[in-house]
Amino acid sequence: MPKTATSILLLLVLFSSYGIASAAVGTLAIGYLEFKDDPHYRETFLESRYPAQPWGRPFDGAQLAIKESRFAAMAVGVEFKLERRSAVSMEALIRAYEDLYADGVRFFVLDLPDGMVAELAARTKPSAGLLFNISALDDKLRQSECQSHLMHIVPSRVMLTDALAQFLVFKKWRSLLVLRGSQPGDDRLYAAFARSAKRFGLKIEDTKDFLLGRDPRKRDQNNVALLTAGVDYDVVYVVDSQSEFARDVPYQVQKSRPVVGAAGLVPDWWHWAWERNGAPQVNKRFVRLAKRHMTGYDWAAWMAVKIIAEAVLRTNSSNLAELVEYIRGDEFKVDGSKGYPLNFRKWNNQLRQPIFLTIPNWVVERAPLRGFLHQINNLDTLGFDERENQCRL
Amino acid sequence: MRLAFPTLLLLLICTAQPTYAKGTGFVFVSSEKDHVVTVFRPGTLKEIKKISTGQRPRSMRFSPDRSKVYVACGDDDSIDVIDVEQLKVVRSIPIGDDPDRFDVSPDGKFIYASNEDEGLLTIYDIVNDKVVAEIPVGEEPEGVLASPDNKYVYVASEVSNMVHVIDVKSHELTANIVVGTRPRRIALTPNRSELWVTNEIGGSVSIIDKVTNKVVEEIAFQPKGFRPEEVTPVGIHITQDGKRAYVTLGHANHVAVVDVPSRQVKQYVLVGRRAWGVALSADESTLYVVNGKSDDMSVIDTRNMKVIRSVPAGRVPHDVVVDN
Numbered sequence: 001m002p003k004t005a006t007s008i009l010l011l012l013v014l015f016s017s018y019g020i021a022s023a024a025v026g027t028l029a030i031g032y033l034e035f036k037d038d039p040h041y042r043e044t045f046l047e048s049r050y051p052a053q054p055w056g057r058p059f060d061g062a063q064l065a066i067k068e069s070r071f072a073a074m075a076v077g078v079e080f081k082l083e084r085r086s087a088v089s090m091e092a093l094i095r096a097y098e099d100l101y102a103d104g105v106r107f108f109v110l111d112l113p114d115g116m117v118a119e120l121a122a123r124t125k126p127s128a129g130l131l132f133n134i135s136a137l138d139d140k141l142r143q144s145e146c147q148s149h150l151m152h153i154v155p156s157r158v159m160l161t162d163a164l165a166q167f168l169v170f171k172k173w174r175s176l177l178v179l180r181g182s183q184p185g186d187d188r189l190y191a192a193f194a195r196s197a198k199r200f201g202l203k204i205e206d207t208k209d210f211l212l213g214r215d216p217r218k219r220d221q222n223n224v225a226l227l228t229a230g231v232d233y234d235v236v237y238v239v240d241s242q243s244e245f246a247r248d249v250p251y252q253v254q255k256s257r258p259v260v261g262a263a264g265l266v267p268d269w270w271h272w273a274w275e276r277n278g279a280p281q282v283n284k285r286f287v288r289l290a291k292r293h294m295t296g297y298d299w300a301a302w303m304a305v306k307i308i309a310e311a312v313l314r315t316n317s318s319n320l321a322e323l324v325e326y327i328r329g330d331e332f333k334v335d336g337s338k339g340y341p342l343n344f345r346k347w348n349n350q351l352r353q354p355i356f357l358t359i360p361n362w363v364v365e366r367a368p369l370r371g372f373l374h375q376i377n378n379l380d381t382l383g384f385d386e387r388e389n390q391c392r393l
Numbered sequence: 394m395r396l397a398f399p400t401l402l403l404l405l406i407c408t409a410q411p412t413y414a415k416g417t418g419f420v421f422v423s424s425e426k427d428h429v430v431t432v433f434r435p436g437t438l439k440e441i442k443k444i445s446t447g448q449r450p451r452s453m454r455f456s457p458d459r460s461k462v463y464v465a466c467g468d469d470d471s472i473d474v475i476d477v478e479q480l481k482v483v484r485s486i487p488i489g490d491d492p493d494r495f496d497v498s499p500d501g502k503f504i505y506a507s508n509e510d511e512g513l514l515t516i517y518d519i520v521n522d523k524v525v526a527e528i529p530v531g532e533e534p535e536g537v538l539a540s541p542d543n544k545y546v547y548v549a550s551e552v553s554n555m556v557h558v559i560d561v562k563s564h565e566l567t568a569n570i571v572v573g574t575r576p577r578r579i580a581l582t583p584n585r586s587e588l589w590v591t592n593e594i595g596g597s598v599s600i601i602d603k604v605t606n607k608v609v610e611e612i613a614f615q616p617k618g619f620r621p622e623e624v625t626p627v628g629i630h631i632t633q634d635g636k637r638a639y640v641t642l643g644h645a646n647h648v649a650v651v652d653v654p655s656r657q658v659k660q661y662v663l664v665g666r667r668a669w670g671v672a673l674s675a676d677e678s679t680l681y682v683v684n685g686k687s688d689d690m691s692v693i694d695t696r697n698m699k700v701i702r703s704v705p706a707g708r709v710p711h712d713v714v715v716d717n
Contacts, residue, residue, distance in 0.1 A: 071531045071553040071569055278551055278575075281491075281533050284510050313554070313571065335551070335575045335594040339644070340622045378620060 026077070028318055030308060031100040031108040032062055032084040032301075033093060033120075038113055040135065050243035051266040051358060052160075054297040058111055058134060059084060060290035061301030068285075069309035076316050080309060082109075090119060101128060106320045109304045111297070114138035121147040130324055132307070134300035139192055142348045142384055146391035151327070152350045153300040153307075157192035159383035160267040163355035163367035164260055165200035166381070170369045173234035173258070178207040179227055179249065185241035193239055193261075205233045212245050224252035238262045264359070267367075270299035270338075271358045274366075277339040303336055303351070310334050339366070340379060348391040352379040415459050415477065418674060419716045422683055422690055423450040423464055424707025430464055431707050432480055435674060435715075438692060438704050442480050446473045451711045452494045457501040459716060465492040465506065472504060472517075477716060489515045489527065494578065496539040496546070498561075505546045507534035514548050514559060526564045530557045536578035541585060549576035549590060556590055558606060568606045572599035577627045582653060583635040591626040591640060598626060598640060600656065612651060616661040619645040628671040628682070641668040641682055648682055648691075650698060662698050664691035670710065675717030683710035 039045070040054050049055055059082075066080050073080050083100055087093035093116060097108065106129045110117055117136040124131070126149040133141065133152045142156045168174060176197070180190055197204060211221040220226050228236055228249075236253055238261040240246040246262035258264055272283045272293040282302075286294040294302075311323045311332075326332060328349070333341040338354045345352060357365040368374075372381045380386075418435035429443045430450055447466030450473070454463050462475040465488070472492055474484040488495075488506050492515075495506035503525070504517040512532045516525040531550025538547045539561075546559045549572070556576060558568040573592025576599070580589045587609075588601040598612045614624050625643030631653060632638075638651040644667055650660040665684025668691070672681045680693040683706055690706040690713065693699065 068532050068552050071550070071555055071557075075555075075569055075571065278533050281509055285532065310554075333574050333595060339625075341574060341594045341596065377622065379622070 026318065027079045027081050028107075028308075028312065029081045029083050029100075029103070029105045030062075030305060031097070031105045032059060032082050032111070033096060033108055034059070034084070034086050034111040035093065035113060035116055036086045036088045038111075040113070048243070048247075050247065051263070051360065052268040052296060053243055054135070055292055055295050056290060056298075058295070058297040058301035060286065061294065061298035062109055062305045064286055064289055065302045065305030065309065069305065072309045072313035076312055078312065078318060080305070082305075090116060093120060094123060097124060106130065107308050108132065109134055109301060111135050111301065114141065117141060117150070118145045121145075121150040124149070129320070130327070132304035134304055135297050138188060139384075140188075142350050143390040146348050146393065148349070148393040149324075150349060151304075151307075151344060152348075153303050154296065155269050155353060155355060156350060156383050157189055158195055159350075159353075159355055160269070161189075161192045161196035162199065162382045163267045163357060164265070165196040165202055166367050166369045166372050167265070167357050167365055168202055168235065168260070169200050170365075170371070174201065175203045175205055175232075175234040176237045177205055177228060177231065177233040177235070177257075179210045179236060179238045179240070179245075180207055181240040181242065181245060182209060182211070183240075183242045186239060189241045190239045193237065205231045210240075210245055224249050225254045228252075228257075229254040233257060235260050236264075238264075265364060266358050268296055268356050268358045269353060270294060270296040271356050271363050273358075273361050274338070274356060274363045277335075277337045279337045282337045299336070303334070303342075307334055345380070345386075347386050347389040347393070348384060349393070350383060352377060354379065355382055415716065416675065417477075417716045419477075420672070420681055420690075421453060421462055421475075421714050421716070422670070422681075422706045422710050423453055423712045424688075424710045425449050425451060425467075425685075426708035428466075429707055430462070430475060433690075433704070435679070438702055443707075444475055444480055444482065446475075446482055447471050447485060452492075453712045453714045454495060454497050455714060455716070456497060457499060462714060462716075463495070463497060463504065465495055467491045467493065467509070472506065486517060486519070486522075488517055489513065489524070494535050494537045496537045498539050499541055499543050505537050505539055505548075507537050507548060509533055509535070512550075514546065514557075516546075516561075516564070528559055528564050528566070530559075530566070531555055536576065536590070538579040538581060538588070541581070547579050547588060549579055551575045551577065551593070556588070556601065570601055570606050570608065572601070572608060573597050573611060578629050580629040580631050580638065582631055583633055589629055589631065589638060591629050593625045593627055593643065596621055596624040596626065598629070598638075598651075610656055612656055612658065614640070614642055614645070614649050614658060614661075616642060616645050616647040616649070619647075627669045630671045630673060630680075632673070632677055639671050639673075639680055639682075641671050643667055643669060646684075648680070648693070660698055662693060662700065664693075664700065665689050665703060670712035672713045672715045673717075674715055681713045681715065683713045685709050685711060 085096035114136040131150045236259045238246040240262035250259040250264045332343045355367045356363045368378045368381045374380045420433040432441045447469030449468040450464045452465045472486045473482045476483045489508045491510040493507040493509040514528045531553025533551035536549040548557045556570040573595025575594035577591045590599045600610045624645040628641035640649040647661040666686035670683040682691045692702040
């Protein structure tokens with residue numbers, strides 16, 4: 001605290017000498033790394049407008065934040081700039097990182113699949129730069145595969161499943177029928193769900209594995225009515241990382257029960273229909289730039305750049321170590337237009353944040369829900385708390 | 394604005410219409426989602442009238458002569474003008490995209506308004522009915538305050554975390570003052586030496602020395618039973634003697650009473666949910682606070698800081714002003 005206070009004071013003192021029209025004295029370039037063949041961004045997938053999935057490349061979110069940081073840039077006399085590199089392979093990605101590093105880039109925004117984030121973080125030196133994960137939800141990245149120089153802007157899967165579990169407890173819809181997919185990623189999503197179910201005391205009446213398709217010999221696995229007949233339950237919980245099967249579930253269920261998970265009520269970390277905390281203005285600015293609504297991935301890209309700019313403004317420094325210390329510190333506070341001051345969990349570098357429970361054109365609730373309390377910060381009722389931590393930074 | 398007695402007398406004589414006189418004490422509450430300004434009688438808190446306005450009325454200000462209430466209607470891109478005698482909208486000023494907070498120049502001739510979506514401060518000439526300037530500022534500009542000498546306009550930007558200082562004549566930004574996170578509203582101390590700025594996400598008030606344009610202190614709030622992250626200060630009102638500031642704490646559902654000279658928080662008073670707008674009666678014995686998430690207004694006796702009443706105040710009440 002005293003250190004931060006000092007640096008803020010120092011900043012204020014410096015301001016007077018900078019005056020208002022101080023020209024940029026240097027450039028602070030931010031690397032933006034993406035994978036060219038990322039399955040997240042296949043055309044047909046994007047056009048499906050699945051909830052809590054990307055609707056386009058999130059680069060526009062980063063650009064929006066650059067634009068919004070112009071007064072901070074003016075105040076400290078730097079120019080923020082994005083260096084976008086689209087890699088075709090893991091090796092190309094490493095080369096892109098190294099080239100940017102050689103050019104003096106120390107901040108990197110990573111729009112990459114889970115595995116590539118893990119590998120890049122493992123193969124780069126913690127002292128060499130700060131990485132911001134804006135798309136990988138994998139829980140392992142926050143636990144056994146965590147890295148001290150890897151900051152997570154997007155929530156982990158367990159933060160999402162915890163938020164939904166809180167909602168189910170709040171509604172007293174504790175009895176679940178689970179429909180589980182078998183695509184890559186579904187097993188990890190199921191593990192996150194199972195942990196949340198246990199943590200919040202949800203009761204799994206039955207778990208059924210579904211298959212995509214119309215094969216009449218596999219009707220008991222590909223027909224939603226058959227899958228949801230039989231045992232009774234309060235809700236159908238769909239575990240489907242690809243969202244394609246899930247979208248057909250809400251009105252094909254056998255019983256008149258709500259559907260949650262990958263369709264129906266979906267946990268998400270941004271939603272264009274959130275109407276508080278200045279969120280409509282953020283979405284409008286994004287729409288103007290990207291010609292589409294803003295998703296959680298776009299929000300994460302926007303936040304990553306905002307966090308860097310905020311740290312530069314408040315410390316009046318471009319020194320990596322100083323900025324990292326500030327960003328990871330207790331006094332750090334950034335506004336994400338979701339209504340809480342946001343900062344990072346010390347034990348795994350995850351950005352604390354509220355999670356929305358959403359339907360296609362509305363936010364039904366914001367987690368943490370009322371009544372879910374934590375001894376230090378209620379946002380830590382979502383995801384891996386310090387006592388469950390397996391990350392060694 | 395205090396009128397000399399002969400002027401007041403003259404005004405009374407000249408006013409032929411047997412309508413509401415000035416200084417009625419009427420309480421005006423804007424509510425965002427039902428597009429009305431509700432007028433209450435002081436004391437009884439009886440609803441006198443619901444005045445239909447443009448879409449999404451939010452911030453309100455009186456004209457210096459107290460004859461008009463200006464109300465920003467965000468979704469109609471206008472500032473509507475309510476005639477206080479007739480209690481109805483008599484004019485609609487096209488102020489540009491999504492007006493949020495604004496101020497009226499001390500001579501009553503200009504409006505300085507934040508355009509929330511565009512990141513602009515619009516200067517509007519009320520007399521000649523035209524836009525004089527659109528000045529780019531940080532995104533999501535909010536609180537606006539015109540200095541009493543009409544030389545500067547102060548605008549808080551929620552995204553850039555700054556208060557921009559604009560020279561009224563040249564339309565230039567003369568300073569950018571870094572404050573706390575997500576600054577919302579600005580109040581001037583009656584001795585004109587300090588600006589108090591609420592920081593919604595910072596959970597604090599930044600005090601700016603008006604001479605140096607620097608933050609000299611930050612006041613944090615910690616009402617019992619609330620976490621720091623739940624404390625979201627928005628509204629602020631300073632008493633005429635410069636002794637007390639009332640700060641509404643948003644989601645912490647309290648009003649903080651701050652001793653201005655010592656900058657110490659003296660007390661927290663429980664009000665409704667998401668307390669934002671705040672105003673005082675003429676004698677400052679009654680404090681009005683509007684609560685956006687419980688759709689009501691808390692009425693507080695400032696002598697003992699007890700909530701006397703809580704009255705329904707439209708759908709998502711936003712701001713409150715008193716004809717005093």
